[in-house]
Amino acid sequence: MSETIQVRSPYDGSEIGELPKHTGIDVDKAVTVATKALREQLPAWQRAEILHEAARAMSEGREELARIISAESAKPIATARTEASRAVSTFEWSSIAARRLAGEMLPMEGSMESAGKLAYTLRVPIGVVGAISPFN
Numbered sequence: 001m002s003e004t005i006q007v008r009s010p011y012d013g014s015e016i017g018e019l020p021k022h023t024g025i026d027v028d029k030a031v032t033v034a035t036k037a038l039r040e041q042l043p044a045w046q047r048a049e050i051l052h053e054a055a056r057a058m059s060e061g062r063e064e065l066a067r068i069i070s071a072e073s074a075k076p077i078a079t080a081r082t083e084a085s086r087a088v089s090t091f092e093w094s095s096i097a098a099r100r101l102a103g104e105m106l107p108m109e110g111s112m113e114s115a116g117k118l119a120y121t122l123r124v125p126i127g128v129v130g131a132i133s134p135f136n
Contacts, residue, residue: 011074027130034128041125048098055091062088 003021008014042050058065062084070080103122108114 007072009071009074016068016071031128031130038125038128044098044102047125048095051091051095051098055088055095058084058088058091 004018005021006018007016009016062081065087066077066080066084069075069083070077073080075083101123103120106119106121108117108119
């Protein structure tokens with residue numbers, strides 16, 4: 001079994017839970033796996049569906065998420081519920097953005113040779129993003 005860390009309430013020191021302890025090597029492995037997965041790009045609709053499903057799952061577990069936030073940060077439950085709702089909204093908005101970020105058509109009227117021509121851009125994922133959510 002891998003090493004774990006105990007999560008304790010800053011309010012009273014009680015144990016809230018236990019999590020696997022990760023190292024820089026674990027982060028490197030995760031980035032490698034994500035980079036390999038990126039080579040097989042999903043279409044925008046599929047990325048949107050994944051984000052939508054994440055929002056739905058978080059919404060269903062919103063109260064449990066709020067209780068965890070409250071316990072680990074000693075925040076009032078009302079504040080934690082607001083944070084949980086904001087997390088759900090972030091995934092919902094990301095789902096909408098994934099469907100809309102398609103690209104643009106641009107008139108090429110900047111030179112005589114380009115008059116009457118159109119250029120287009122496509123928006124595609126270009127790399128892995130790792131993020132750590134703020135905790136305070």
